[in-house]
Amino acid sequence: MTRPSHPDPSHTSAVAQAAAEHVLIPRVTDIGGIKVRRSLPAKQRQMVGPFIFFDEFGPGEFLTGKGLDVRPHPHIGLSTVTYLFEGAIMHRDSLGVEQLIKPGELNLMKSGKAIVHSERTPPREREAGAKLFGIQTWMTLPKDQEQSDPEFMHHGADDLPVLEADGKRIKVVIGELYGMRSAAKPPTETFFAAAHLEAGASLPLDTDYEERAIYISSGPVEIDGISYDGGQLVVLRPGIAVTIKAERDAQLLLLGGAPMDGPRYVWWNFVSSDKDAVMQAAEDWENRRMPVIPGDAEERIPLDGARPKFR
Numbered sequence: 001m002t003r004p005s006h007p008d009p010s011h012t013s014a015v016a017q018a019a020a021e022h023v024l025i026p027r028v029t030d031i032g033g034i035k036v037r038r039s040l041p042a043k044q045r046q047m048v049g050p051f052i053f054f055d056e057f058g059p060g061e062f063l064t065g066k067g068l069d070v071r072p073h074p075h076i077g078l079s080t081v082t083y084l085f086e087g088a089i090m091h092r093d094s095l096g097v098e099q100l101i102k103p104g105e106l107n108l109m110k111s112g113k114a115i116v117h118s119e120r121t122p123p124r125e126r127e128a129g130a131k132l133f134g135i136q137t138w139m140t141l142p143k144d145q146e147q148s149d150p151e152f153m154h155h156g157a158d159d160l161p162v163l164e165a166d167g168k169r170i171k172v173v174i175g176e177l178y179g180m181r182s183a184a185k186p187p188t189e190t191f192f193a194a195a196h197l198e199a200g201a202s203l204p205l206d207t208d209y210e211e212r213a214i215y216i217s218s219g220p221v222e223i224d225g226i227s228y229d230g231g232q233l234v235v236l237r238p239g240i241a242v243t244i245k246a247e248r249d250a251q252l253l254l255l256g257g258a259p260m261d262g263p264r265y266v267w268w269n270f271v272s273s274d275k276d277a278v279m280q281a282a283e284d285w286e287n288r289r290m291p292v293i294p295g296d297a298e299e300r301i302p303l304d305g306a307r308p309k310f311r
Contacts, residue, residue, distance in 0.1 A: 001031055001032070001036075001055060001057075001070055001080075001119060001136050018224050018225070018226065018237075018240070019223055019224045019226075019234075019236050019237055019240050019242045020223065020226070020228075020234050020235065020236060020237070021235045021236060021237045022042075022044050022045050022233075022234075022235040023228065023232050023233070023234055023235075024039050024040070024042045024044065024045065024232065024233040024234075024235065025039075025231070025232060026038050026039045026056070026231060026233070031055075031057070031070060032068045032069050032070040032119070033062065033066065033067070033068060033069065034057050034058055034060045034062075034068060034132055035057065035058065035060055036055050036056070036057045037055065037056045037057075037231060038053075038054065038055050039054045039055075039056075039215065039233040040052060040053055040054040040137075040233070041053065041266055045235055046263060046264065046266075047140060047211075047259075047260055047264070048211050048212070048213040048235055048255060048256050048257075049188075049190050049191075049209065049210075049211045049212075049255065049256040049257025049258060049259070049260070050139040050140045050141075050186075050187070050188050050190050050257050050260055051137050051138070051139055051140075051190075051192075051213075051255050051256070051257075052078070052138050052139070052140045052264060052266060052271060053078075053136075053137060053138035053266075053271075054135075054137045054138075054215065054233065054255075055135065055136045055137065056134075056135055056215070056217060057132065057133070057134055057135075057136065058085075058086070058087070058131070058132045058133035058134065059085075059086060059131065059132070059133035060131070060132055060133070061129065061130070061131045061132075062121065062126070062129065062130045062131075062132070063129070064126075064127065064128075064129045065126055065127070066121075066126065066130070067120065067121025067122075067125060067126045067130045067132075068089060068119060068120055068121045068130075068132055069120050069121070070118060070119040070120065070301075071118055071299040071300055071301045072116050072117065072118045072292070072293050072296055072297070072299060072300045072301065073116065073117070073118070073269055073300070073301040074111075074114060074115065074116045074269055074270075074281065074284075074285045074290050075109075075111035075114070075115055075116075075117070075269050075270065075271075076111050076112075076113060076114050076115075076146070076269075076270050076271065076272060076277065076278075076281045077111065077112075077140065077141050077146045077264070077270065077271035077272040077273075077277070078111050078138040078139060078140055078141055078271045079108060079109060079110045079111065079138065079139040079141065079186065079187050080107070080108070080109045080111070080117075080136060080137075080138055081106070081107075081108055081135075081136065081137045081138070081139060081173070081174065081192060082101055082106070082107040082108075082109075082119075082134065082135070082136045083105075083106055083107075083134055083135045083136075083173055083192075083194065084101055084102065084103045084104070084105070084132075084133065084134035084135075085103055085133045085134055085135075085194075085251075086103055086131050086132065086133040086134070087103070087121070087125065087130060087131045087132035087133060087134070088100060088101065088102050088103075088121070088122055088125050088130075089101050089107075089119050089120070089121065089122075089132070089134075090119070090120050090121070090122045091107055091109070091117060091118075091119055091152075092117060092118050092120075092293050092294075092295065092296045093109065093115055093116065093117035093118075093150075093152060093293060094115055094116040094117070094150075094290075094291035094292060094293050094294075095115065095150060095151075095152055096294050097152045098295075099152070099154045100122060101154070103134075104157040104160070104171070105154065105155060105156055105157055105160075106153075106154070106155040106159070106160060106173055106174070106182075106184055107152075107153075107154055108152070108153045108154075108155070108174070108184055108185075108186070109150075109151075109152045109153075110141070110145075110148070110150055110151040110152070110153075110187060111141075111150055112141070112145065112146070112147065112148040112149050112150045112151070113146070113147045113148065113149070113150070114150065114281065114284070114290055114291065115150035115291070116290055116291055116292065116293055117293065118293055118296050118299075135194075135253060137192070137255070138271065139186060139187060139188070139190065140260050140264055140271055141187050141188075141271075142187060142188055142260070142261055143261050143262070143273050145187055146272055146273065146274075146277070153184065153185065155182070155183055155184050159182065159183035159184070160172060160173055160182050160183070160184075161180035161181070161182065162180075163178055163180060166201060166202075167197065167198035167199075167200065167201030167246075168195060168196065168197045168198070168201045168202075168203055169195065169196045170193055170194070170195045170203070171193060171194045171195075172191070172192075172193045173192045173193055173194060174186050174190060174191060174192040174193075175189065175190050175191030175192060175193075175257070176191060177191050177193050177208075177254070188257065188258070188260075189257055189258060190209075190255075190256065190257030190258075191209060191254065191255065191256060191257060192253070192254070192255045193253070193254045193255075194251075194252070194253055194254075195251070195252040195253075195254060196249070196250070196251055196252075197221070197244070197245075197246035197249070197250045197252065198246065198249055199246055199247065199248045199249050200245070200246060201245070201246050202243050202244065202245045202246075203243070203244045203245075203252075204241065204242070204243050204244075205236075205241065205242050205243075205244065205254060206241045207238075207239055207240065207241050209256045209257050209258065210238050210239075210256075210257075210258055210259060211235075211238065211256045211257060211258070211259055212235075212236045212254070212255070212256035213233055213234060213235045213236060213254075213255055213256055214233070214234045214236070214244065214252055214253070214254055215232075215233045215234075215252065215253040215254075215255070216228055216229065216230050216231065216232050216233075216234070216250065216251075216252055217230060217231075217250075217251040217252065217253060218230045218249070218250055218251045219232075219246070219247065219248070219250045219252075220247045220248065220250070221244050221245060221246050221247060221250050221252070222244070222245045222246075222247055223242050223243070223244050223245075224242050224243065227247065230250075261273075265278050265308075265310055266278075267282070267308040268282070268303065268304050268305075270282065275310040278308070278310075279307065279308075282303055282307060285303060286302075286303050
């Protein structure tokens with residue numbers, strides 16, 4: 001998807017006791033006609049592992065004939081991760097890929113030096129009155145992959161292992177967790193998982209990864225004796241194993257990994273360790289020097305606002 005370039009003043013952080021280092025409250029915006037809650041990047045925290053951008057969109061329902069319309073837009077220096085709970089999205093990109101994503105599947109798009117893509121509700125879903133609910137997050141590419149060639153990978157539900165036991169269901173979307181490994185090949189060692197807990201169920205999260213966070217899509221849940229509401233991203237302190245207990249039925253996203261190889265410059269849809277690369281990408285997009293999407297080249301999202309002034 002795409003992001004606005006202006007600062008994010010609505011993020012707040014509460015330094016909680018014990019396990020939580022930050023509690024990030026998403027800023028709510030609208031993209032392509034649907035409500036989006038954005039937790040990363042925040043003033044208090046740029047990344048968790050490689051994850052530098054985290055959106056939850058929906059749940060929402062469109063009028064008959066309407067749907068998501070995120071027009072062609074560019075990316076550099078990142079991999080997009082798209083995972084749906086409800087609805088469908090047709091992905092098209094400048095590699096010529098056309099891929100329908102449905103609930104429980106994974107779209108993993110590596111931008112490398114540059115890619116352009118669009119995300120739209122398919123015609124059949126528009127005619128029926130489309131619903132949409134899901135997650136899109138961006139993973140920062142390691143410095144030595146920022147100028148790599150773009151790639152796209154799709155994984156069906158069968159590629160993503162599931163554990164069901166004791167009132168919980170965990171799907172490992174990327175990486176390894178709870179002895180299960182996804183078939184997806186991320187650009188760096190990381191984990192991303194979706195978990196559903198029935199009321200009263202507990203889920204441990206150990207310290208295999210240095211940086212970890214829990215996004216509470218619906219809750220509340222208790223983490224080591226402290227209650228957290230739905231819509232919060234709880235960034236955990238390193239080296240502390242925790243147990244998550246559902247006070248009611250809860251939907252969670254678990255994510256993290258090793259710290260990245262330095263901070264990043266982020267502006268609009270561009271991420272890089274080199275501010276000049278961000279500025280160059282902006283100029284290339286504005287002057288139509290980036291690739292186009294076969295069959296979806298008529299529309300485009302213009303640059304969002306004035307150029308950034310990096311320090």
